[in-house]
Amino acid sequence: SGKSRPMRILQYVQNTAVQGDANSVISAVDSYCANVEWAMNVGDKKGEILDAVVLDVRPRWVLELGTYCGYSTMRIARLLPPGARLITLEMNHHYAQVAKQILGHAGLDSQVDLLVGASSALIPQLKKKFDMDKFDLVFIDHWKTSYLPDTKLLEECDLLASGTVLLADNVTCPGAPEYLHYVRNSPRYKSLYFPSQLEYLRVEDGMEKSVFLG
Numbered sequence: 001s002g003k004s005r006p007m008r009i010l011q012y013v014q015n016t017a018v019q020g021d022a023n024s025v026i027s028a029v030d031s032y033c034a035n036v037e038w039a040m041n042v043g044d045k046k047g048e049i050l051d052a053v054v055l056d057v058r059p060r061w062v063l064e065l066g067t068y069c070g071y072s073t074m075r076i077a078r079l080l081p082p083g084a085r086l087i088t089l090e091m092n093h094h095y096a097q098v099a100k101q102i103l104g105h106a107g108l109d110s111q112v113d114l115l116v117g118a119s120s121a122l123i124p125q126l127k128k129k130f131d132m133d134k135f136d137l138v139f140i141d142h143w144k145t146s147y148l149p150d151t152k153l154l155e156e157c158d159l160l161a162s163g164t165v166l167l168a169d170n171v172t173c174p175g176a177p178e179y180l181h182y183v184r185n186s187p188r189y190k191s192l193y194f195p196s197q198l199e200y201l202r203v204e205d206g207m208e209k210s211v212f213l214g
């Protein structure tokens, strides 16, 4: 039942996870996608790397590119200090609708602003819309061919400060070769690769952490 994979994930969460308990919602998504049907969540292995980066940065302003069902949105939001905000951009209306409901079940919707639209159209509006200046952390997990153009757009919109951390999913599988070449060769970034595995599978993947140097 459930017309789409995101809908089936939402139904499983609503039927098994404890309302208001973000960790039980995260575990429910992971057990569904590990045992019933695969889905492109960052997953529990790479999720632990994401958690460690969020705890290290202690960000006030976070941007996420690609919400999907809100799995990484929850992992980030549950670790934010009070008063911090997570802005997540999703261009697929159905994904956004499901993510909103999953975030609601986890009790995390107050820390999160989910915007529906293409990153390239929304990024230039963020400073004014949220009366903010720079992001402390950017989690990149949308179309792999958009990673590099959107990173350049963030630079052009003056949304990166010296010390801002970019964390990119899937730099090995499916891969983001142009992005990797840029952040590893540009003098404006200090980049480091975190080897891991593709969500729910024994396939190599990894995340790239790149600090903007200003």
Ligand SMILES: Cn1ncc2cc([C@H](O)c3cccc(CNC(=O)c4cc(-c5ccc(F)cc5)cc(O)c4O)c3)ccc21
Pocket (backbone or CB within 6 Å): 040, 041, 042, 065, 066, 067, 068, 089, 090, 091, 092, 095, 117, 118, 119, 120, 141, 142, 143, 144, 146, 169, 170, 173, 174, 198, 199
């Ligand atoms: C412009 N813009 N602005 C906002 C925005 C939001 C979206 C959507 O959220 C969206 C839709 C479809 C695909 C993605 C990218 N994700 C992936 O493609 C991916 C694949 C795999 C994988 C790995 C192995 C396989 F065999 C198959 C798929 C593993 C992963 O973790 C992924 O993240 C993101 C798209 C463009 C957007």
Ligand SMILES: [Mg+2]
Pocket (backbone or CB within 6 Å): 040, 041, 042, 141, 169, 170
């Ligand atoms: Mg991904």
